[in-house]
Amino acid sequence: MKKLLTTSALLLSAMPMASYASECGKVTIADMNWNSATVIANIDRFILANGYECDAELVPGDTMPTGTSMIEKGEPDIAPEFWSNSLKAALDKGVAEGRLRYAGKTLSEGGVEGFWVPKFLVDKDPSIATIEGVKKNANLFKHPEDPSKSAFYGCPAGWNCQISSGNLFNALNLEEEGFELIDPGSGAGLSGSIAKAYERGEGWFGYYWAPTAVLGKYEMVKVDFGSGIDEEHFKTCTTDAECLDPKPTMYPPSAVDTVITESFAKRAPEAVSYLANRSFTTADLNSLLAWMEENQADGEIAGEYFLNNHADIWSQWVSPEVAKKVKSAL
Numbered sequence: 001m002k003k004l005l006t007t008s009a010l011l012l013s014a015m016p017m018a019s020y021a022s023e024c025g026k027v028t029i030a031d032m033n034w035n036s037a038t039v040i041a042n043i044d045r046f047i048l049a050n051g052y053e054c055d056a057e058l059v060p061g062d063t064m065p066t067g068t069s070m071i072e073k074g075e076p077d078i079a080p081e082f083w084s085n086s087l088k089a090a091l092d093k094g095v096a097e098g099r100l101r102y103a104g105k106t107l108s109e110g111g112v113e114g115f116w117v118p119k120f121l122v123d124k125d126p127s128i129a130t131i132e133g134v135k136k137n138a139n140l141f142k143h144p145e146d147p148s149k150s151a152f153y154g155c156p157a158g159w160n161c162q163i164s165s166g167n168l169f170n171a172l173n174l175e176e177e178g179f180e181l182i183d184p185g186s187g188a189g190l191s192g193s194i195a196k197a198y199e200r201g202e203g204w205f206g207y208y209w210a211p212t213a214v215l216g217k218y219e220m221v222k223v224d225f226g227s228g229i230d231e232e233h234f235k236t237c238t239t240d241a242e243c244l245d246p247k248p249t250m251y252p253p254s255a256v257d258t259v260i261t262e263s264f265a266k267r268a269p270e271a272v273s274y275l276a277n278r279s280f281t282t283a284d285l286n287s288l289l290a291w292m293e294e295n296q297a298d299g300e301i302a303g304e305y306f307l308n309n310h311a312d313i314w315s316q317w318v319s320p321e322v323a324k325k326v327k328s329a330l
Contacts, residue, residue, distance in 0.1 A: 024054035024268040028076035030061030037081040042303030050329035051322035077264035104276040110253030112210040119219035140203035153206025165207040167246035216290030277317040
């Protein structure tokens with residue numbers, strides 16, 4: 001009799017978990033082809049699988065094809081890191097039609113873009129954190145091929161940010177101050193120029209963005225133009241290759257969201273609650289990406305490293321019960 005009661009109790013205790021799992025069911029997560037997105041996708045997969053009993057799997061993804069597939073086909077269920085401004089109209093239409101939902105902010109501060117200088121220069125002269133201070137100290141930013149000129153590193157040719165960084169270079173009258181706009185040739189060339197300057201203790205001035213491994217490894221300061229943010233001008237002129245009269249404006253934060261299908265949202269509200277709470281600061285993600293690069297880790301290994309070493313962060317995204325399950329799985 002005692003054995004029968006124990007067995008019955010175990011069955012009853014298992015029932016909510018089985019129901020929980022059936023609600024979540026199979027979940028597909030877009031594994032985007034850049035480091036921050038792939039590590040977040042792996043973190044989500046582990047937490048959803050072990051904390052919420054979802055049958056979670058990663059599928060290859062990229063911004064345009066993933067967004068289009070979610071709108072038209074209802075799959076994948078989750079895009080963990082979606083730079084939504086690039087497909088804003090289509091995503092908003094998908095939300096209005098009841099196909100998609102913005103679950104939460106992937107980056108609490110949004111994506112960060114700007115012109116940067118090394119922190120060690122600002123520590124010596126705080127004015128270098130402003131565009132006027134950069135101009136007055138133009139001699140610190142030597143051109144790699146012509147010491148008589150100063151260097152500003154823009155975006156590689158063909159990237160969207162090539163237009164904005166070029167227009168702001170003109171708006172800030174940097175050429176008149178002796179600067180020459182340098183095309184680094186590639187993303188690796190741009191990040192490599194920062195690493196080289198930092199390790200030599202030399203000046204560097206140019207465009208970059210976060211979250212990135214480079215800004216996690218090397219302390220850089222975003223230069224203040226003293227202009228504030230003119231979002232309307234940024235959208236209509238700064239990002240337009242045909243803009244004839246660009247004006248100074250700081251880069252507005254880029255919206256970086258977790259986008260999910262409405263069908264997933266309806267069947268797995270507890271899992272959706274996790275995604276709504278799951279948000280990284282730029283500093284935390286920069287640091288994780290720097291570790292990932294230094295250790296040549298893929299998204300799965302970096303995700304496990306984060307979960308093992310930063311329970312102080314991720315445990316705030318879930319209930320104590322879910323956190324216990326995840327820790328047990330680790």
